Amino acid sequence: MNTGKIRAAFFSAEPFQIDYVYGHGRRAALEKECEILPEIVTPENFGHHADFLSSTEAVFSTWGMWSMSESQLGAMPRLREFYYAAGATDAFARPLLRRGIAVHSA
Numbered sequence: 001m002n003t004g005k006i007r008a009a010f011f012s013a014e015p016f017q018i019d020y021v022y023g024h025g026r027r028a029a030l031e032k033e034c035e036i037l038p039e040i041v042t043p044e045n046f047g048h049h050a051d052f053l054s055s056t057e058a059v060f061s062t063w064g065m066w067s068m069s070e071s072q073l074g075a076m077p078r079l080r081e082f083y084y085a086a087g088a089t090d091a092f093a094r095p096l097l098r099r100g101i102a103v104h105s106a
Helices: 016-021 026-033 046-053 070-074 093-098
Strands: 006-011 034-036 058-061 081-084 102-105
Touching (some): 006 026, 006 046, 016 026, 026 034, 070 093, 081 093, 093 102
Parallel strands (some): 006 058, 058 081
16 A cells, blocks of 8 residues: 555564654654554564565664665665664664665664
8 A cells, every 4th residue: 555655664673672662652653654564574574575665765773673684675775764763873774874875863
């Protein structure tokens, strides 16, 4: 279903962290602005969401973010924004930045 909203997904190898950080209405507020994949994307289920991720423009993440492989990044050609609700991005950001994807951390 394409709603005309920005397509986005939540990513974390530790899915419980998404609920912890994006709880208290934060996730609901993002869902009003974006068409968000209902399931949290993990390294294990990434491939199951290939159709949706091929048109994903933004990712929201927090603790537990992994360094995506080149094939995973290649599967998301429209990705332009990566929002990280935590601190340091050193563990995963370099491949994103090399592709011109903006990484925001707070």
